[in-house]
Amino acid sequence: GAVVSQHPSRVICKSGTSVKIECRSLDFQATTMFWYRQFPKQSLMLMATSNEGSKATYEQGVEKDKFLINHASLTLSTLTVTSAHPEDSSFYICSARSGTGVSPLHFGNGTRLTVT
């Protein structure tokens, strides 16, 4: 089945630094990938839609200058949390759809970010 790989699985960084999270579709091409954030005991919150070769589409309330998304190829999207603060500590998950029409989303295993 379709596999989405996310790296790193865990990262601890100091306040003010930037962190890059990678999301790769391993056995399919994804023109669109999605980035989510999950707070403890809450559902997945869509942050942005990453579009290959063009700018990402951000959901309302998500700072585009803080959460930089780059989708440079059909198999790779990156999310960079810039100037991280402790309140950015969260579980970030990416997903991609392996086909068009009635096809499911496939998720990466998530990245636990802790900002100290």
Place this chain on the structure above:
Amino acid sequence: DQQVKQNSPSLSVQEGRISILNCDYTNSMFDYFLWYKKYPAEGPTFLISISSIKDKNEDGRFTVFLNKSAKHLSLHIVPSQPGDSAVYFCAASDPDYGQNFVFGPGTRLSVLP
């Protein structure tokens, strides 16, 4: 305004019995529905889906039922196993919403041995 609702935040079931997880939606344009299972600190795993042209889809121990008139779907797991203990998310797709899905808040299932 929550378009996909899972009104039970948690559910406990005895091993071997049936687990029934419910999901309601408000947008009649949704035409494709999925169930995902999520363990802590992992990404969601796709379980089963159903398109709006069907009212039932079965895959092993998992069956999803769709009642379009009631805007309701349910996931049945039988027999339930302790390894099924996880959070289950219902998701719906609106063709006008691009490729993404709208997720419910999740139901935490605990299967007791």
